Amino acid sequence: MTTQARSQCDTCARFRSPLDDGTPAGVTSPYCAAFPDGIPVRVFRNRADHRAAVNGDHGLRWEFKGDDFPEYAFAAADLRPPDTSGGEPRRRTQRERGGP
Numbered sequence: 001m002t003t004q005a006r007s008q009c010d011t012c013a014r015f016r017s018p019l020d021d022g023t024p025a026g027v028t029s030p031y032c033a034a035f036p037d038g039i040p041v042r043v044f045r046n047r048a049d050h051r052a053a054v055n056g057d058h059g060l061r062w063e064f065k066g067d068d069f070p071e072y073a074f075a076a077a078d079l080r081p082p083d084t085s086g087g088e089p090r091r092r093t094q095r096e097r098g099g100p
Contacts, residue, residue: 007044013065015039034060 008017011013014032016023028037034050034057042048050062 005046008046008050008062009039009044011062011065012050013063013064014060034058
């Protein structure tokens with residue numbers, strides 16, 4: 001069984017679920033003030049650190065909701081944060097992961 005890391009979005013004050021009251025008609029995926037048309041997969045799956053600018057975020061960043069930013073999420077994705085380029089994340093090399 002594979003466990004998926006908790007999304008950084010879950011700990012953001014701006015996060016909204018499509019199941020929340022007041023969700024606009026037709027919205028079927030997670031969204032927020034930064035991404036009103038839907039949170040990009042690379043952000044939701046922790047492949048881009050949204051404490052820094054991400055293309056298309058309207059100048060809005062992750063905002064503290066009372067939970068700590070889930071640093072472990074990036075380690076679980078085996079990525080080197082932050083990736084704010086909007087491009088594909090760079091995977092760590094075997095040496096960077098502690099391999100031979």
